[in-house]
Amino acid sequence: MYPLVYHRSLTTDKWFSYPRHQQLLMIANEMNRSQNALQKQDPENAIHSWERAFELTDLTISDPKNPSVLKELLRFREMLGELFNQPDARKNKILMELLITLDSTAYNTLH
Secondary structure (H helix, E strand, O other): OOOOOOOOOOOHHHHHHOOHHHHHHHHHHHHHHHHHHHHOOOHHHHHHHHHHHHHHHHHHHHOOOOHHHHHHHHHHHHHHHHHHHOOOHHHHHHHHHHHHOOOHHHHHHHO
């Protein structure tokens, strides 16, 4: 794992101790922040939110308890990269919604 820039105090042990739904909700929180930034036409803050989402996504991908959603997490990361290069509020919202469907507890928390 590369050195974290935005979550310097977060260790893999601490991240791995969180249940998957909490990990996904924390990533979704960053996606929500980027959504708000895009609506305010503030692309710089959207980019920072996506960078934080990348860090948390990479931690989640490396968590050994998540093999059942590894393929989906990798695809999410790929789509996040596309969003990073071509900001789009509609796609950001869709991607955030798809992320939380990876865990029923995360989904039920937000719906």
